[in-house]
Structure formats: C-alpha cells, structure tokens
Amino acid sequence: MRISASFSLSLSVSAGRRALTKARLRQDLLSWTSKYRRSQLKDMLFPPFGWSQSLTAPLGHGSRVGRIRVRRFAGPAAYAGAMEPIRIAHLTDQHVGRITPFAIQRQAVALTNAERPDLVVITGDFVCHSQSYLDQLTELVRAFRAPVIGVLGNHDHWAGADEVAAALRRGGVEVLRNDSTIITIRRQRLQIVGLDDAYTGHARIDKAVAGLRRDLPVLALSHIAEEADDLWKCGIPLVLAGHTHGGQITVARLNDIALGKIGGHKYVHGLYGTRQPHRGAVVTGAVYVGAGIGASVMPFRIGEHGKREITIFEFGRRPGEFEEPGREQEPLSGRALSARKMRRRAEKVIRRRTRRSLRQTVEMDSV
Numbered sequence: 001m002r003i004s005a006s007f008s009l010s011l012s013v014s015a016g017r018r019a020l021t022k023a024r025l026r027q028d029l030l031s032w033t034s035k036y037r038r039s040q041l042k043d044m045l046f047p048p049f050g051w052s053q054s055l056t057a058p059l060g061h062g063s064r065v066g067r068i069r070v071r072r073f074a075g076p077a078a079y080a081g082a083m084e085p086i087r088i089a090h091l092t093d094q095h096v097g098r099i100t101p102f103a104i105q106r107q108a109v110a111l112t113n114a115e116r117p118d119l120v121v122i123t124g125d126f127v128c129h130s131q132s133y134l135d136q137l138t139e140l141v142r143a144f145r146a147p148v149i150g151v152l153g154n155h156d157h158w159a160g161a162d163e164v165a166a167a168l169r170r171g172g173v174e175v176l177r178n179d180s181t182i183i184t185i186r187r188q189r190l191q192i193v194g195l196d197d198a199y200t201g202h203a204r205i206d207k208a209v210a211g212l213r214r215d216l217p218v219l220a221l222s223h224i225a226e227e228a229d230d231l232w233k234c235g236i237p238l239v240l241a242g243h244t245h246g247g248q249i250t251v252a253r254l255n256d257i258a259l260g261k262i263g264g265h266k267y268v269h270g271l272y273g274t275r276q277p278h279r280g281a282v283v284t285g286a287v288y289v290g291a292g293i294g295a296s297v298m299p300f301r302i303g304e305h306g307k308r309e310i311t312i313f314e315f316g317r318r319p320g321e322f323e324e325p326g327r328e329q330e331p332l333s334g335r336a337l338s339a340r341k342m343r344r345r346a347e348k349v350i351r352r353r354t355r356r357s358l359r360q361t362v363e364m365d366s367v
C-alpha cells in the first residue's frame with residue numbers, strides 16, 4: 001500500500017515536471033510569436049533596404065534594422081594596469097549575401113564605428129555559399145574606420161578561401177591564415193594570432209604561434225572556439241570565435257541542445273573559462289563566442305542568445321571593473337571529432353573547388 005502510494009506520488013511529480021517544462025516551452029514560443037513573428041516575416045519578404053544602396057546612404061532606423069546589440073567585456077586580468085586601455089570590436093559571421101539584408105550589414109559597421117574602437121577583429125564566415133557578393137564584402141569592410149584583422153571560416157573555404165581573402169585585402173583587412181601580426185596602438189604593441197578555419201581542417205596552431213613574443217600582450221582569433229583549449233597552452237589568455245551564431249533559435253535552450261548535445265560543441269555563445277591568470281597544472285584561459293551578424297541558410301534569430309551582436313573588449317581594464325552583460329560560463333561536455341568526419345569535411349572543400357574550376361572552364365569554352 002505504501003509502495004503504491006509513493007509510486008503514484010513520484011508519477012504525479014514527474015507528470016507535474018513535464019507539464020511545467022511544456023508550459024515554459026509554450027510560453028517561450030508564444031512570446032516569440034507575438035514579439036517577432038510578424039516583423040521577421042516582413043524582413044524576409046520585404047527586406048528594408050536593397051543591395052543597390054551604398055554604404056554612404058543614411059542609416060535606416062526603427063525596430064526592423066535596430067536589432068544588433070553591443071556587448072562590452074573587460075580583457076584578460078593579466079593586462080589590466082599593464083597597458084593603457086585599448087578598445088577592440090569583435091564581429092563574426094557576417095555572411096554577406098542574399099539572406100542578410102545589406103541594411104543590417106551597414107548598421108553593424110556604423111555601430112562599430114560609433115564605438116570608436118582602436119581595432120576591429122572579424123572571425124570568419126564573410127560569405128554564404130558563393131563568390132557572388134565579394135564586391136559588396138570589399139565595400140563593407142572598407143567602411144570600418146579602425147584597422148581590421150580577420151580570419152576565415154568554413155563558408156569562406158567552401159566558397160573559395162583565396163578569393164574571399166583577396167576581396168578582404170582589397171577592402172584593407174589584414175587576413176591571418178595560421179599567422180600572427182603585431183599592431184601598434186598609441187605606442188603600445190599588441191600581438192594578434194589568427195588561425196585558419198578548423199572546421200574544414202585548415203587550422204595549424206604551431207604555425208600560427210611560431211615566433212610569438214612572451215613580453216607582449218596577445219589575442220587570438222579562430223572561427224571555431226574549441227581551438228581555444230590548445231591556444232591557451234601557448235600563453236594566449238583570450239580567444240575570440242564565432243561559427244555557432246549563438247544557435248540562432250535559442251528559446252527553451254534549444255541552442256545548447258542542438259549545438260552542445262547534438263553538435264558536440266563545448267562553447268556555444270558568450271564568455272567561457274576565466275580571464276584570471278591560470279594557477280596550477282591545468283592551463284586555462286577565456287574564449288568568447290560571438291552570435292554574429294548574418295546567416296547563411298535560415299534568416300531567423302530568436303531568443304536572447306540568438307540576437308545579432310557586436311562585442312567590445314576593453315584590453316587593459318580589469319574583469320569586474322564595470323558591469324558586464326554575461327558571466328564566465330563553464331564549458332559544455334563537448335565531443336571529439338572522428339577522423340572520418342574530418343576527412344569528409346576536407347573532401348567537401350576539394351569537391352566544391354573542383355566544381356568551381358569545372359564551371360569556369362565551361363564558361364571560358366563557351367565564350
């Protein structure tokens with residue numbers, strides 16, 4: 001009798017929990033429906049500004065192009081007080097192309113310029129699936145007022161890494177492909193390490209950090225955040241990354257489930273690890289995963305973590321010195337990639353390159 005009573009009690013508790021979860025999910029979806037659905041559909045069907053508008057045209061205002069948020073964090077604690085503050089703006093995953101209205105791209109540049117950064121860094125996926133919008137990409141990156149340093153992402157490799165890098169360089173961007181550079185800002189030198197894309201198997205950390213100076217502050221850029229684990233071991237306390245778009249649909253923690261549990265990512269969105277100098281045997285550091293500006297397939301961005309964003313890092317200022325929009329999170333469990341999966345990703349890049357050169361040959365023959 002007692003067993004059956006406790007059994008029915010546990011049944012009713014678990015049923016209650018299920019009902020609560022369902023209610024929360026329903027509430028999240030309903031709030032999204034009422035807040036965003038109509039304007040998202042409008043944006044998709046009637047993009048607020050066309051490609052024909054140049055970067056010098058006045059910026060649109062109002063809610064439809066006003067959805068990029070600016071987040072602000074301090075840099076690594078080791079550099080606080082050791083250098084005059086340097087402001088670094090981080091953008092990622094612009095995906096210049098058909099899916100993301102150019103007005104949003106222009107607004108991201110204008111918002112970045114308004115922050116008056118000393119340096120702009122961009123962590124890959126500049127294009128979507130083709131080379132059709134490289135001129136617009138060049139036009140866009142040329143509009144940043146600060147020096148720009150960037151690394152490539154998987155979409156750039158699928159579309160043609162050399163061509164995307166050339167378009168960026170025409171726009172004044174220093175593209176780092178497993179390389180590092182030193183930039184001087186107000187007589188202070190800062191090292192930037194740039195990894196090529198790890199998703200498609202092009203990242204070479206040993207090459208990227210060769211010649212790194214221990215006496216200068218350093219920041220690393222990588223499209224894939226999980227590379228941070230090895231970059232920290234090279235004495236780099238902060239890595240900026242992208243790729244995940246924050247999950248894009250982030251209600252009811254769908255982003256953590258999709259990217260963490262299914263996708264095997266340890267870092268999905270925001271700040272992870274610690275900006276304090278590591279002590280003891282385990283080498284740690286911090287990594288920031290930006291939610292990005294654009295999209296390559298699905299135009300929707302729903303929920304707090306999915307919002308388009310620009311992130312400002314104040315190097316030379318101490319964590320805790322000002323209020324930050326997010327805390328340092330613990331990584332998810334993650335999953336190592338199999339050799340088979342890595343091979344298939346590398347093959348995809350080669351397949352697309354071959355298809356592109358075949359198409360160019362056919363086009364040349366038909367002229």
Ligand SMILES: [Fe+2]
Nearest residue numbers: 093125243244
């Ligand atoms: Fe992306």
